[in-house]
Amino acid sequence: MTPLAVLMVDDSENDALLIARELKRAGFDLYTKRVDTAEALARELREHAWDLVLADFSMPHFTGPLALEVVQKANLDVPFILVSGTVGEETAVAMMKAGAHDFVLKDHLGRLAAVVARELREVTIRRQRRWAEAALETLAEAGRLAVEAPDFEAVIARAAELVVPRLADWSIVYARDRRSITDVISVASLPEIDRAGLEELARRYPPTLDDRDPLFGEVVRKRSPALSSRIDDEQLARLAHDDRHLQLMKKLELRSLMLIPQVARERLVGVLVLASRQRGRYSEADLGIANEIGGRFALVVENARLARERDEFISTAVHEIKTPLAVIKTAVQMVKELPPERREARLPTLLDRVDRQCNRLTRLVNEVLEVSRIDLKRLALIRTRIDLAELVERVVAEAQDISAHHQLRILRNDPVTVDVDPERVEQVLTNLLSNAIRYSPGKGAIEIESRRDRMEAVVSVRDHGIGIPTEKQARMFERFYRAHVGTPYEHASSLGVGLYLSREIITRHGGKMGFESMDGLGSTFWFSLPIAEEAQR
Numbered sequence: 001m002t003p004l005a006v007l008m009v010d011d012s013e014n015d016a017l018l019i020a021r022e023l024k025r026a027g028f029d030l031y032t033k034r035v036d037t038a039e040a041l042a043r044e045l046r047e048h049a050w051d052l053v054l055a056d057f058s059m060p061h062f063t064g065p066l067a068l069e070v071v072q073k074a075n076l077d078v079p080f081i082l083v084s085g086t087v088g089e090e091t092a093v094a095m096m097k098a099g100a101h102d103f104v105l106k107d108h109l110g111r112l113a114a115v116v117a118r119e120l121r122e123v124t125i126r127r128q129r130r131w132a133e134a135a136l137e138t139l140a141e142a143g144r145l146a147v148e149a150p151d152f153e154a155v156i157a158r159a160a161e162l163v164v165p166r167l168a169d170w171s172i173v174y175a176r177d178r179r180s181i182t183d184v185i186s187v188a189s190l191p192e193i194d195r196a197g198l199e200e201l202a203r204r205y206p207p208t209l210d211d212r213d214p215l216f217g218e219v220v221r222k223r224s225p226a227l228s229s230r231i232d233d234e235q236l237a238r239l240a241h242d243d244r245h246l247q248l249m250k251k252l253e254l255r256s257l258m259l260i261p262q263v264a265r266e267r268l269v270g271v272l273v274l275a276s277r278q279r280g281r282y283s284e285a286d287l288g289i290a291n292e293i294g295g296r297f298a299l300v301v302e303n304a305r306l307a308r309e310r311d312e313f314i315s316t317a318v319h320e321i322k323t324p325l326a327v328i329k330t331a332v333q334m335v336k337e338l339p340p341e342r343r344e345a346r347l348p349t350l351l352d353r354v355d356r357q358c359n360r361l362t363r364l365v366n367e368v369l370e371v372s373r374i375d376l377k378r379l380a381l382i383r384t385r386i387d388l389a390e391l392v393e394r395v396v397a398e399a400q401d402i403s404a405h406h407q408l409r410i411l412r413n414d415p416v417t418v419d420v421d422p423e424r425v426e427q428v429l430t431n432l433l434s435n436a437i438r439y440s441p442g443k444g445a446i447e448i449e450s451r452r453d454r455m456e457a458v459v460s461v462r463d464h465g466i467g468i469p470t471e472k473q474a475r476m477f478e479r480f481y482r483a484h485v486g487t488p489y490e491h492a493s494s495l496g497v498g499l500y501l502s503r504e505i506i507t508r509h510g511g512k513m514g515f516e517s518m519d520g521l522g523s524t525f526w527f528s529l530p531i532a533e534e535a536q537r
């Protein structure tokens with residue numbers, strides 16, 4: 001049965017009952033209320049969502065034409081049908097011209113159900129068209145936002161504003177920054193909405209990744225938009241987590257709700273909440289476009305986030321590059337000012353210093369280049385078959401030359417043939433070795449193993465250094481992540497991209513990369529590479 005909320009403007013209880021009986025007989029699941037003054041009509045329209053207004057023509061304290069005016073002023077698209085006793089044809093035509101949707105005589109109530117059904121269909125079509133237009137506008141604006149908005153926070157704030165009042169009375173945007181989809185929250189609302197209540201609702205009851213969450217569970221799990229279109233008090237109670245939650249949703253007059261996941265590059269990066277005080281504001285037919293809006297928002301927000309990360313990276317990189325430059329500059333200055341008799345004694349040390357700083361600069365500049373190349377997916381591999389054991393031997397020996405304080409020991413080095421880009425693999429191993437050295441200040445041994453494990457070769461580097469605190473381990477391979485920032489072990493010339501690049505390189509070879517670490521005791525970083533085909537047999 002179709003649910004139908006009909007507001008009757010009639011002075012006669014009896015007529016109202018007759019009309020109701022007619023509609024029920026036609027199969028509507030009817031809810032009605034009768035009013036017979038302008039004030040009561042205006043109040044009902046404001047406070048409840050009505051599908052339809054049926055008005056009598058002449059009443060003792062009110063008239064059909066005045067009722068029509070009240071409905072039009074309420075600015076709701078509710079069909080208005082005149083149901084009346086005898087009126088002249090001219091009056092009927094005048095009413096239709098003024099905007100009444102139809103006219104049914106009380107003696108011919110048999111027509112009523114068909115008229116109502118038609119008006120309901122048309123109002124749905126009008127509503128959907130309006131929604132689609134507003135949604136397309138929102139999509140276009142979101143595109144503009146991507147180009148115009150100055151930074152990440154501004155993008156999030158403006159994203160929430162984009163949908164009010166177009167698609168919602170109030171909205172919430174949840175978006176991922178570094179950890180979860182609720183890292184940043186922004187809200188927007190019509191002026192008459194209780195803003196503090198909305199802020200509280202947004203912050204106190206955010207989406208969780210819990211499947212059982214009655215509000216967000218399904219959206220987060222299925223990553224498709226969800227809809228509650230006619231929320232009554234009972235349903236509010238079911239959605240609420242606790243009393244306060246219920247109270248807030250009531251205060252915000254939540255009657256229609258749409259939850260839209262923001263998915264970018266197959267990851268859930270946020271949720272967009274659209275809410276309205278009007279029942280039936282959203283419908284199943286809107287879900288397709290809603291999904292598109294979610295996707296567009298996700299892209300805009302993610303791009304803003306990545307752009308910000310890149311800015312931060314560039315400023316770290318520039319900062320890191322300045323330090324060795326300053327050292328070089330000072331050394332050169334000193335060389336220039338050396339009196340001839342001291343040259344011979346001092347020159348080698350100073351040149352060494354310059355040389356070391358040049359190496360450091362080269363490494364930094366290379367990392368900056370690589371990151372941008374990987375971003376653009378342009379890092380090409382030039383593969384050849386090599387003996388991995390030979391590569392390990394050589395790279396470890398070179399690393400040993402650089403650090404006299406650490407003892408690098410190869411504990412095992414199985415002969416295996418791999419089909420790889422040798423320079424890239426060398427880069428990865430060098431990176432692991434130099435991390436092992438850098439993050440084990442003064443604590444000697446570093447052990448290297450390369451073993452054959454069925455179809456794979458696994459290379460590991462173990463140090464007995466400072467290790468990595470457990471809570472930081474999950475983010476080790478993130479781009480620009482530096483686990484020891486703000487501790488005495490924060491190293492100069494560290495950009496937090498070495499591991500990110502290494503894993504990218506290994507993944508492109510079809511291998512894996514990982515680590516185990518204990519805070520204060522040391523770390524073991526490893527990577528695997530597939531063994532070349534005929535070598536497997």
Ligand code: ADP
Nearest residue numbers: 435436439467482483484494495496497498499
């Ligand atoms: P970088 O060393 O240039 O900052 P990486 O991506 O190589 O960048 O490493 C990221 C972070 O991981 C480092 O900043 C450091 O905090 C931590 N790290 C890497 N290797 C080790 C290790 N062997 N022991 C302890 N911490 C490490």
